[in-house]
Amino acid sequence: QVQLQESGPGLVKPSETLSLTCTVSGDSISSSYWSWIRQPPGKGLEWIGYIYDSGTTNYDPSLKSRVTISLDTSKKQFSLKLTSVTAADTAVYYCARSVVVATRFDPWGQGILVTVSS
Amino acid sequence: AIQMTQSPSSLSASVGDRVTITCRASQAIRNDLYWYQQKPGKAPKLLIYGASSLQSGVPSRFSGSGSGTDFTLTISSLQPEDFATYYCLQNYNYPPTFGPGTKVDIK
Numbered sequence: 379q380v381q382l383q384e385s386g387p388g389l390v391k392p393s394e395t396l397s398l399t400c401t402v403s404g405d406s407i408s409s410s411y412w413s414w415i416r417q418p419p420g421k422g423l424e425w426i427g428y429i430y431d432s433g434t435t436n437y438d439p440s441l442k443s444r445v446t447i448s449l450d451t452s453k454k455q456f457s458l459k460l461t462s463v464t465a466a467d468t469a470v471y472y473c474a475r476s477v478v479v480a481t482r483f484d485p486w487g488q489g490i491l492v493t494v495s496s
Numbered sequence: 497a498i499q500m501t502q503s504p505s506s507l508s509a510s511v512g513d514r515v516t517i518t519c520r521a522s523q524a525i526r527n528d529l530y531w532y533q534q535k536p537g538k539a540p541k542l543l544i545y546g547a548s549s550l551q552s553g554v555p556s557r558f559s560g561s562g563s564g565t566d567f568t569l570t571i572s573s574l575q576p577e578d579f580a581t582y583y584c585l586q587n588y589n590y591p592p593t594f595g596p597g598t599k600v601d602i603k
Binding site: 425436486487 | 497530532534538539540541542545551583585587590591592593594595596597
């Protein structure tokens, strides 16, 4: 059974880069979409983007200029980088896997709270 | 981007009640609609894909219907573990967009 676990700093300073990693266990990293979704405190879900195992990426237009998702198949990890962060980027960040369709997210990681503050 | 709305934004119900949540898209999305359940402090969980297909392992009291712009999630007999927030998601057009959520709590 696939399991995902997010890791990374819980506090990032404004204007710096948020970097998170999702480690995959229990299955191959191939033939899947690997996504990031976030949820600001007390608010709804926001799709950030995904990477397919071929390396193809797709990002939300509102974040596209600041986001990079990459994949390390040897480590069974995928990563999120978000540059020039502000307080508005404070959120719980989730990683998730999809098969067949990019938004059929299952399973999800447990989530990691990232706070942007000086 | 396609805008998703949900109604009601919250509801109170009792165990055993039949509950219906509505999701509406700002334009037709065929049946490219997903439902997710999120409990406090937990990651969302996939319930329904393709508007009406039940994800493996999800209890049969959950069902989805609809096509085009109007969709519903129905819980036929609400159980204590169903108190949560429910989100719809469209993937018909890029970018994928979530609805704002419907919180179901105990009456």
